[in-house]
Amino acid sequence: MPECSFHSGVETEVSCMECGRYICPKDMVPTPVGYKCPICAKPAPSQYILVKPKQAAGAAVLAILAAYGGGLLLIVMPIHFLFITAAWGALVGEAARRGSGGHRGPIIAGIAGVAVVAVGLLLGFWLLDIVLGVIGVMLVTGWGWGR
Numbered sequence: 659m660p661e662c663s664f665h666s667g668v669e670t671e672v673s674c675m676e677c678g679r680y681i682c683p684k685d686m687v688p689t690p691v692g693y694k695c696p697i698c699a700k701p702a703p704s705q706y707i708l709v710k711p712k713q714a715a716g717a718a719v720l721a722i723l724a725a726y727g728g729g730l731l732l733i734v735m736p737i738h739f740l741f742i743t744a745a746w747g748a749l750v751g752e753a754a755r756r757g758s759g760g761h762r763g764p765i766i767a768g769i770a771g772v773a774v775v776a777v778g779l780l781l782g783f784w785l786l787d788i789v790l791g792v793i794g795v796m797l798v799t800g801w802g803w804g805r
């Protein structure tokens with residue numbers, strides 16, 4: 659019997675659908691077309707996930723501007739509803755998305771999230787407001803991969 663390509667000494671007859679490497683049960687990743695090795699099963703990074711440094715910088719600049727501008731508006735607002743801070747976070751997330759040229763995902767969410775937390779702390783927001791702001795960021799930029 660052939661050996662597993664990932665674990666020497668482990669015999670297996672199953673091979674990866676894509677590259678043909680032999681895989682033992684530990685390595686088998688079920689996919690709609692059959693078992694794949696862990697290397698081939700990794701989703702191809704989407705173009706919206708790969709953020710270039712220039713795009714990340716654009717996202718950071720717009721996110722900080724939106725966070726600061728929106729944050730100042732929140733301070734002068736006479737009535738302070740909780741969902742407004744979430745909307746503020748969503749605004750920052752949207753700014754980061756546009757600043758990066760339409761990217762989403764963990765990197766943009768991280769940039770916008772940091773902007774919300776940093777500006778929130780700077781302006782003396784309550785922790786709950788900052789948390790809600792971060793939730794707003796996530797609603798817009800999304801944690802998900804490949805969108």
Ligand SMILES: [Zn+2]
Nearest residue numbers: 674677695698
């Ligand atoms: Zn493979």
Ligand SMILES: [Zn+2]
Nearest residue numbers: 662664665682
């Ligand atoms: Zn193996």
